[in-house]
Amino acid sequence: MNASTFNLFASLDWSDIGMATLETLTMVGGSLLFTVLLGLPLGVVLFLTGPRQPLEHARLYAALSLLVNLIRSTPFVILLIILIPVTVTLIGTSIGVPGAIPPLVIGATPFFARLVENVLREVDRGIIEASQAMGATLPQIVFGALLPETFPGLLAAITVTAITLVSYAAMSGVIGGGGLGDLAIRFGYQRFQSDVMFVTVAVLLLLVQALQVFGDRLVQRFSHK
Amino acid sequence: MIEIDNISKHYVVDGVAIPAISGISLRVEAGEVFGIIGVSGAGKSTLVRTLNLLERPDSGRIRVDGSDITTLSKDQLLRYRRKTGMIFQHFNLISAKTVGENIRFPLKLAGEYTRAEMDRRVDELLDLVELGGHRDKYPAQLSGGQKQRVGIARALANHPKLLLCDEATSALDPQTTQSILSLLLDINRRFGLTIVLITHEMDVIRRICDRVAVLDRGVLVEEGVVADVLLHPQHEITRALVQESCPSATTGQRLGLSGPLFRLTFLGAVTYQPILQSISAALDVGFNIVEGVVGRIKETPYGQITVQALGDAADPARIAAAFGEHAVRCEALPS
Numbered sequence: 001m002n003a004s005t006f007n008l009f010a011s012l013d014w015s016d017i018g019m020a021t022l023e024t025l026t027m028v029g030g031s032l033l034f035t036v037l038l039g040l041p042l043g044v045v046l047f048l049t050g051p052r053q054p055l056e057h058a059r060l061y062a063a064l065s066l067l068v069n070l071i072r073s074t075p076f077v078i079l080l081i082i083l084i085p086v087t088v089t090l091i092g093t094s095i096g097v098p099g100a101i102p103p104l105v106i107g108a109t110p111f112f113a114r115l116v117e118n119v120l121r122e123v124d125r126g127i128i129e130a131s132q133a134m135g136a137t138l139p140q141i142v143f144g145a146l147l148p149e150t151f152p153g154l155l156a157a158i159t160v161t162a163i164t165l166v167s168y169a170a171m172s173g174v175i176g177g178g179g180l181g182d183l184a185i186r187f188g189y190q191r192f193q194s195d196v197m198f199v200t201v202a203v204l205l206l207l208v209q210a211l212q213v214f215g216d217r218l219v220q221r222f223s224h225k
Numbered sequence: 226m227i228e229i230d231n232i233s234k235h236y237v238v239d240g241v242a243i244p245a246i247s248g249i250s251l252r253v254e255a256g257e258v259f260g261i262i263g264v265s266g267a268g269k270s271t272l273v274r275t276l277n278l279l280e281r282p283d284s285g286r287i288r289v290d291g292s293d294i295t296t297l298s299k300d301q302l303l304r305y306r307r308k309t310g311m312i313f314q315h316f317n318l319i320s321a322k323t324v325g326e327n328i329r330f331p332l333k334l335a336g337e338y339t340r341a342e343m344d345r346r347v348d349e350l351l352d353l354v355e356l357g358g359h360r361d362k363y364p365a366q367l368s369g370g371q372k373q374r375v376g377i378a379r380a381l382a383n384h385p386k387l388l389l390c391d392e393a394t395s396a397l398d399p400q401t402t403q404s405i406l407s408l409l410l411d412i413n414r415r416f417g418l419t420i421v422l423i424t425h426e427m428d429v430i431r432r433i434c435d436r437v438a439v440l441d442r443g444v445l446v447e448e449g450v451v452a453d454v455l456l457h458p459q460h461e462i463t464r465a466l467v468q469e470s471c472p473s474a475t476t477g478q479r480l481g482l483s484g485p486l487f488r489l490t491f492l493g494a495v496t497y498q499p500i501l502q503s504i505s506a507a508l509d510v511g512f513n514i515v516e517g518v519v520g521r522i523k524e525t526p527y528g529q530i531t532v533q534a535l536g537d538a539a540d541p542a543r544i545a546a547a548f549g550e551h552a553v554r555c556e557a558l559p560s
């Protein structure tokens with residue numbers, strides 16, 4: 001037995017871990033922002049063009065649905081690799097924190113859009129009808145009735161998406177995406193430093209846990225059912 | 226005034242066309258409370274929803290104050306809907322908005338009011354429906370009756386001329402139903418608001434309607450002044466609906482009685498006069514009351530009783546004539 005067994009984390013560079021955590025947070029935060037900005041409208045359009053909805057449009061719905069399913073059924077690691085050229089054209093690099101954000105957004109947007117669609121479908125049809133009867137235009141129905149009514153549900157969907165993004169962000173370490181995943185792969189996997197691996201996973205767990213608790217609180221706060 | 230002219234509407238379910246309403250023509254006068262009654266699936270909701278084009282009829286015309294609403298442009302339809310209130314069986318309030326915000330919603334849609342005007346109108350409406358202290362509550366914190374009051378306030382926000390009620394009291398207990406009906410009647414009188422309501426309960430019709438139409442499998446089978454339809458139902462379906470709320474005998478056989486049976490119908494002031502007694506004395510006939518109801522149709526007192534005439538002088542023609550003189554309708558029942 002040597003000393004390092006007793007002090008497992010002796011060789012750990014905590015500042016590396018701090019940096020990596022910060023990078024992961026940036027990746028998750030940045031990609032979450034764009035995911036919501038893109039996924040919310042996509043989800044609303046999916047809902048509105050769906051069967052028996054105000055803008056029912058079978059072909060548009062089928063096309064969007066297929067696109068969403070296509071991206072969702074592609075394993076994220078594969079998506080990461082396929083998207084490298086796209087990322088390079090978009091922002092000039094495919095590595096580091098900025099390089100990770102486009103694939104994260106593209107991977108998570110269809111997921112979030114589907115969640116949004118489902119949340120909207122849960123709304124009582126009567127609410128749309130009552131709004132129509134009051135003479136609301138479609139934008140007024142969406143912004144004045146549907147989105148306020150589903151706000152807690154949308155917060156829950158954002159929470160789930162944020163958590164998914166944490167794991168996606170870690171995965172993007174495979175292609176040099178930076179952050180905790182990158183650290184885990186470079187040190188923990190390639191150099192057999194299992195302590196790094198262990199701490200990385202622990203930090204990720206803490207992150208996920210914190211997001212869930214925070215999200216649940218928010219949902220609770222805005223729920224009036 | 227609403228003139229419904231020969232409207233029909235069908236739905237397609239699994240490729241099969243199902244007629245919901247067929248060739249309905251009706252006239253609703255301005256300021257009246259018009260009831261539409263029928264059993265489940267009769268097409269009541271479909272009919273009332275054509276009046277704000279939530280359902281567009283396949284054919285026929287609906288004229289409101291002279292103009293055909295089926296030909297309105299998109300913008301005109303929105304404006305028409307803003308002037309046409311609607312309340313629903315399940316209230317359809319936005320649960321994420323407070324009572325005040327729910328009532329404010331239609332005011333915002335109209336886009337014609339300032340903040341201060343909207344605040345004032347919301348308070349006015351809350352007072353009208355007696356929910357003064359509930360402005361900042363959420364619908365989940367209210368009882369069913371209170372939710373429907375919010376629904377009514379919301380429907381009245383833009384000063385509509387017409388209020389559509391789709392089974393507005395069907396989810397409420399009898400006592401709450403009475404208070405909501407009183408409120409509707411009060412609003413009808415105070416603002417001269419035309420109300421078209423649908424229900425499957427004859428009691429609702431009796432309580433607040435002036436005229437009623439009976440719907441059966443999408444077809445209008447009977448229509449008239451509530452007292453006439455209620456006291457002398459012509460169609461089988463109407464009779465069934467009336468029977469549910471105030472059963473009365475149609476034959477002596479049903480009662481297990483023989484001897485001349487008469488059904489007497491009192492309407493208005495005569496209801497409270499001792500006519501039975503005076504005719505009994507004048508004709509020297511005894512009357513045995515075997516079944517009956519006394520009540521009110523809206524504000525008008527009425528009574529409908531079945532009597533068995535006793536005594537040798539019990540001549541049906543004379544008896545009928547005597548009641549006729551007192552403006553009491555008398556029908557001999559088959560025994």
Ligand SMILES: Nc1ncnc2c1ncn2[C@@H]1O[C@H](COP(=O)(O)OP(=O)(O)OP(=O)(O)O)[C@@H](O)[C@H]1O
Nearest residue numbers: 236237238245263264265266267268269270271272
């Ligand atoms: N959206 C729809 N799609 C298909 N069929 C419908 C639809 N709405 C109504 N129907 C059918 O049309 C007929 C009339 O329905 P409607 O809802 O008008 O009846 P109702 O008298 O209001 O009944 P209830 O008292 O149960 O509300 C029924 O046979 C019903 O199944």
Ligand SMILES: [Mg+2]
Nearest residue numbers: 269270271392
């Ligand atoms: Mg109905």
